[in-house]
Amino acid sequence: MNELSWRYAGWRVVIACFFAAVCAWGFGFYGHGVFLAELHKRHGWSSGLISSATTVYYLVGAVLLAFVNDAVNRLGPKRFMLLGVVALGLSAAVIPFITAPWQLYAAYVLMAFGWAATSLASIVTILGLWFQAKRGMAISLALNGASSGSIIVTPAMVALTGWLGFSWAVPLTVLGMAVILTPMVLAWVDWPPPANPPAASTTASAAPAPSAPAVAWTKARALRSLGFWSITVPFGLGISAQVGFLVHQIAILEPAIGAVQAGIAVALTGAFAIGARLTMSFFIDRLHQRLATAILLVNQAVALLALTWSSEPLALYVACCAFGLSVGNLITLPSLIVQREFPPAAFALVTNLSAAVNGITYAFAPGILGILRDATGSYTVPLHVCIAAELLAAVIVLLKPRRV
Numbered sequence: 001m002n003e004l005s006w007r008y009a010g011w012r013v014v015i016a017c018f019f020a021a022v023c024a025w026g027f028g029f030y031g032h033g034v035f036l037a038e039l040h041k042r043h044g045w046s047s048g049l050i051s052s053a054t055t056v057y058y059l060v061g062a063v064l065l066a067f068v069n070d071a072v073n074r075l076g077p078k079r080f081m082l083l084g085v086v087a088l089g090l091s092a093a094v095i096p097f098i099t100a101p102w103q104l105y106a107a108y109v110l111m112a113f114g115w116a117a118t119s120l121a122s123i124v125t126i127l128g129l130w131f132q133a134k135r136g137m138a139i140s141l142a143l144n145g146a147s148s149g150s151i152i153v154t155p156a157m158v159a160l161t162g163w164l165g166f167s168w169a170v171p172l173t174v175l176g177m178a179v180i181l182t183p184m185v186l187a188w189v190d191w192p193p194p195a196n197p198p199a200a201s202t203t204a205s206a207a208p209a210p211s212a213p214a215v216a217w218t219k220a221r222a223l224r225s226l227g228f229w230s231i232t233v234p235f236g237l238g239i240s241a242q243v244g245f246l247v248h249q250i251a252i253l254e255p256a257i258g259a260v261q262a263g264i265a266v267a268l269t270g271a272f273a274i275g276a277r278l279t280m281s282f283f284i285d286r287l288h289q290r291l292a293t294a295i296l297l298v299n300q301a302v303a304l305l306a307l308t309w310s311s312e313p314l315a316l317y318v319a320c321c322a323f324g325l326s327v328g329n330l331i332t333l334p335s336l337i338v339q340r341e342f343p344p345a346a347f348a349l350v351t352n353l354s355a356a357v358n359g360i361t362y363a364f365a366p367g368i369l370g371i372l373r374d375a376t377g378s379y380t381v382p383l384h385v386c387i388a389a390e391l392l393a394a395v396i397v398l399l400k401p402r403r404v
Helices: 010-028 031-043 047-065 068-075 077-097 101-118 120-130 135-164 166-188 219-223 226-257 259-281 289-309 313-341 344-363 365-376 380-396
Strands: none
Touching: 010 031, 010 077, 010 101, 010 120, 010 135, 010 166, 031 047, 031 077, 031 135, 031 226, 047 101, 047 226, 047 344, 047 365, 068 077, 068 101, 068 120, 068 344, 077 101, 077 120, 077 166, 101 120, 120 135, 120 344, 135 166, 135 259, 135 313, 219 344, 226 259, 226 289, 226 313, 226 344, 226 365, 226 380, 259 313, 289 313, 289 380, 313 344, 344 365, 365 380
C-alpha cells in the first residue's frame, strides 16, 4: 500500500515509535531531573556526583548511536527496539533501590543501551525503512512523543512519589510503559514489505537537495565537511544548554514552588514543546530553517534569563512555557537542515553522525551544571552559562558555508 494513504502500515510504526519516544525521553531524558532530586534527598549525594553519572550515561549513549543502523540491520527493527525497551525499563526500575554511587553508574550504563534503541537515531532509522515521500511528517509526528514524555512520565513519577514513595513510583511507571509499548512493538515494528525496499527508503529524502557529484558519503567525509560542522556545532551548544537545564529543572524550581508544582512546570514545558512542533510542522519547509533555529535559541536564552530574575510561581511557569516552545523543534530541525543542504544519499549518515557528536557534547552538560551549582551554591551561574551557549549557537547557525 502507498505511504500516502493513512491505511499504510508504516503509520502504525509511527504510533509505536511515538510511544517509544514517550518512554525514552520520559525516563532517559526528563526522568533524570526526578532521579537527581530524589537521590539527593535520599542519600545526600551532591548534584555534581549524580550529574556525573548522567554524563557517563549520555557519553555511552552517544557512542552507541553510531552503531544503531548496523544493529537494526543485524537484529531487525522489532528485536532491536524490544531489547531497548527491556534495558530502559529495567535500568529505571532499579534506581530507587540503589545504595551506592557505583550502582547508579551501572544502572545508567544499562539505560544508555535502552536510550540508543528507543530514541532519535533508532526512530529515524526505523521510520526511514518505511517512508520516503512522507518521511519528514512521520519523523516529526513520532518525535512528538519526546515532549509527551515530560507530560506523561515525569508528572506520573512525581505524583506517585508523593503518594506511594519513590520506591513504588518508578517501578509502577515502568510497568505502565511495558504494558502499553511492548504489544505495539511486537505487533507493528518490523521490516517493511518488499514493495518498500529498505535500501531505497533509507537513502532517499522527501525534500529536494542541492545537486552534488555522485561521490559516496562516508563518516570521514562528513567530519571534513564545513556544512556538517555548521549544523553540528550550534545544535551541540544549544541542545547542551537545553539538556543541562531540563535535567536540573526540578532541582532549580523545587525550592521556590515545591516538588509537585515543579512537576507541573516540567509538564507545561513539554506541552508547549508539542504545540510548537505541531504548529511549525505545517510551514517549517517554507521557512529559512537556520534563521528559525537562531530565533528558537534566542527564545530559550531569554526564558532562562527570566528564571534568574524572579522566584514568583507565575513568572517561573511562563518562563518554562517559553523555553518549551523551542525544545521540540531544536530536536527536529537538525535532520530537516541536513535534508535540505545535503544530497539524499547522505541523509541517514550525516543525521546519525551529527546526533552522535552532539550526544558526546551534551553528555557533559548536566555534570558541568551540577559542578557549577555545588561550587557557587546556587543555579544562577549555571543558568548564565546556558544563556551564553544558546546565544553563541544562534550566531554560529547563521554562518552557512557555500558548499557542504
